[in-house]
Amino acid sequence: MTDPAIADQSKDAAATAAVRLVEPGMRLGLGTGSTAAIFVRRLAQRVKAEGFELRCAATSKGTAELAGSLGLRVEELDDIGWLDLTIDGADELDPDLNLIKGGGAAHLREKIVATASDRMVVIADQGKVVNRLGQFHLPVEVIPFGWQATRQLILRALERLDLSQRPVLLRKRDDQPLLTDEGNLILDLALEEIHDPEALAAELSAIAGVVEHGLFLNICQLAIIGRPDGSVVELAREDFE
Numbered sequence: 001m002t003d004p005a006i007a008d009q010s011k012d013a014a015a016t017a018a019v020r021l022v023e024p025g026m027r028l029g030l031g032t033g034s035t036a037a038i039f040v041r042r043l044a045q046r047v048k049a050e051g052f053e054l055r056c057a058a059t060s061k062g063t064a065e066l067a068g069s070l071g072l073r074v075e076e077l078d079d080i081g082w083l084d085l086t087i088d089g090a091d092e093l094d095p096d097l098n099l100i101k102g103g104g105a106a107h108l109r110e111k112i113v114a115t116a117s118d119r120m121v122v123i124a125d126q127g128k129v130v131n132r133l134g135q136f137h138l139p140v141e142v143i144p145f146g147w148q149a150t151r152q153l154i155l156r157a158l159e160r161l162d163l164s165q166r167p168v169l170l171r172k173r174d175d176q177p178l179l180t181d182e183g184n185l186i187l188d189l190a191l192e193e194i195h196d197p198e199a200l201a202a203e204l205s206a207i208a209g210v211v212e213h214g215l216f217l218n219i220c221q222l223a224i225i226g227r228p229d230g231s232v233v234e235l236a237r238e239d240f241e
């Protein structure tokens with residue numbers, strides 16, 4: 001079916017392949033972003049055509065609204081309890097299936113949903129695959145209270161890792177600070193190359209004002225990479241069933 005909202009062939013190929021992983025009755029996590037939105041549209045088409053039941057938890061208000069408007073049953077994660085599968089996009093992924101996420105400022109809820117799932121599958125176009133994470137900026141969600149002190153602590157943590165970039169407060173087009181769905185701020189780190197993602201993740205997580213960073217390490221089990229010709233390539237971890 002032609003849908004004007006699904007214009008990107010690579011993303012659509014990945015999203016369409018991921019829809020085939022969904023089984024009737026599943027408890028499903030829905031990601032955020034343009035690729036996840038295509039997945040939601042393709043999923044809704046399949047559910048409408050086949051008429052089966054699903055229980056969905058969304059990773060953002062935007063995704064919840066889209067899924068609900070397309071007739072999918074969206075519930076609070078706590079009402080569902082645990083999820084069988086989460087399908088989400090990514091900003092970058094490396095050969096070990098470690099990710100940078102949060103380009104749409106949704107990584108906090110995305111990480112909560114992904115880690116409350118038996119399996120997490122990433123869908124992405126091939127431009128997202130990198131040898132080493134870091135070319136895409138790394139978002140760090142911080143509490144508004146004392147955020148400038150938190151920024152200082154992040155800067156010191158980066159210096160300990162020989163990363164000297166200054167965290168930048170993410171702003172909207174009107175120059176006001178962007179607030180996440182949880183009412184927090186985002187500090188963006190333009191790092192270029194992250195040589196030790198585990199060390200960086202540990203440093204960031206140890207700072208009191210940091211709510212969550214966009215490094216998703218050892219969370220994703222399968223990546224479905226879409227190509228412009230409509231084909232897909234799968235990268236799987238050994239523990240993917």
Ligand SMILES: O=C[C@H](O)[C@H](O)[C@H](O)COP(=O)(O)O
Nearest residue numbers: 033034035089102103104106
């Ligand atoms: O916060 C946003 C999410 O992490 C997205 O999944 C990520 O930014 C990828 O989005 P897109 O599919 O639009 O590139």
